[in-house]
Amino acid sequence: MNSTEKTPEIGLIGISHKTASVEIRENFSLDDSSIDKISELAGQAEINEIVCISTCNRTELYYTSNNIQKSIEALTVILTDISSFSGTELEKVIYKKFNKDAILHLLTVTSSLDSMVVGENEILGQVKEAYRKATALKKTGPVLNKLFHQAFNTAKKVKTETEIARSPLSVAFIATELAKSIFEDLSRHKALMVGAGEMAELILKYLTKFNIKKITIANRSFHNAQRIMDQLGSDAEIITLDDLKDAAGKVDIIISSVSSSEYIFTKELAKKALKAKSSSPLFIIDIAVPRNIDPAIGELDGIFLYNIDDLQQIANENLKSRLKEVELAKTLIESDADDFHKWYEGLSIVPAIRYVKDKYNNIRKNEIERYRKSRLKHLSDRDFEIIEQLTKQIMKKTLHDPIMYFKKFQSGSGQKEALKKSIKVVLELFGK
């Protein structure tokens, strides 16, 4: 940005699950080569900085430009090329936002308020990855760097100061969280998986993430059990369904999803298992339909039995509590977006400040040089170092008040016009 350059504008062009179905969105999906291509073409469209976000739910391009109209046209052409959509078709599904709206949108997206599942955690990682790619391609600058870091901080704030991301919505994750509420350290406990359902595998995967001590898989097909064991990447004991009675008393978590017309785990069996386990609790997740576990087991002390409906009910409650937190999250986001916008508006004074400083500095340097060659010829280099320092100090102190005058607009909102006028007056005073 040189002293005569005006502040670039922030723009956004994108498509998301809110404006288009998956059939349309998939045409806008950007792979690494498309992002490289966009970044390359961006330079020709007077785009200073650009970050391309492409996830299954959205494709968004955030950019800064001094010629916003030209940039929009260029990006629209690029998106038309990528998607093979006509300009009219594209206009129906894309959205364009500028400056404060674009800032607010990015903060909302990163904080997962714009996600299909409000409060999900993946979007923050995806935005970070998109930003990392843009920095690797050297396509970010002072504005987008600051904006994306602000977005990451806001997302963190929303996550910690609200309950929006705290309550899980995935049934498998809820089951794992419940296990953590029962057991202090999962690495000291053993799990038994009965059957090979997809959901049970997912729960087991989460439990493996929390370093469950040992996994036993009881399945009719040894081949399927072996496949699950390979997928988990951890050693598991494989047993047959006939060995279930003995195994139940040796584990702390049972995940059952076998297809069976009668209960495979009865109250008597549960009592025996509890006896074998001393007073240690047993957490049973029955995700099979029809159910595998006798519901009467849930009445026993020391047994916590959850079926798929119980887990789904918690997921629904969690969703409700997340939605209640949305308003609080929006307030935090709006406040951060306002702060960023103030900083961004304040950027317009940077060229003016730089102009005034450069002008004074050039005068100072020229005068010192002129005197060095004429009246102050007799002085040593050391003396000129002192003169240099002295004049710099005089310049700094002289410019302090005008610079502070500029900066006071930075902290005030709604003074954009006053700022423009003042910049004009001051620049005229300084001979521009």
Place this chain on the structure above:
Amino acid sequence: MFEFLFITTICLFGVSFFLCVFSSVLKNNTCSSTAKYLFIAAVVLFIISGIYRFYSHFSMNFIEISSSIWGYFYLFSLLLLGIFYTFLKGWSGNFNSFIGIISPFIITIMLISVPFMNSSRKIILDPESAGIFFYILPVHIIVSIIAEIFFFFSFAGSILYLILDWQLRKKTSMKLIYQLPSLETIKNFNKWSISKSLIFISFGIISGIIMTFITYKTFFMGSAKEFHIYFSWLVIFCVFCIRRDLKIASRKISIINIILFILIMFLFIFTNIFIKEGFHSFI
């Protein structure tokens, strides 16, 4: 002035407790932070009211402070607050759990102390005692009280256990579940508390026996206080055993723990406040 401080302190503890429960149920962050500040204010006022009371009544003489009935309750609450904070402040990093557990007990103890606020009764040491007795007595009292406090920990932990167990069986929401440590953590904490309680009460009994023997050349005088401490030891030992070895469900153990603690506390208050005989009685 003191009455004003005392009532305000109770009110602040009460309000912070209700706000803390309210914030846990409704997940209201504002209430949660207000509860925290009110609780801190209550603790500060509690300390100020104690200092004011002791200064105006006893000129800050520690022996006199600890020898009055009200002073005894006050110091008991202070000790409870201090030990509870030391051990539980790290639980889930959640200050609300701490406020939720401690506040009702502080309020209860403070309310129990009200009838004795202007009581002139003080601990009178056995007139026949002398010499080393004076050194062993404070040790005996302090270790016995610490034993009761650890027993109280297992009581509070048992309540938490039942709350969490109830929430896990309710299967509707995880709001409260997130506020609490895991069942196993609470169970281990209860086991730890009861073992500490057993150690301290054993020390209390040993120091008591030494005291009796030095003074009266006998190991057992048959006083109410002696019966109480032996009975307490037996109860704590039983709870320790069922927590450690017997294959009883933790929920049942928690219920037993709660009932026995209430029984012991009733006997504790009865023997210490209403019986005016024996060692270190309030006469």
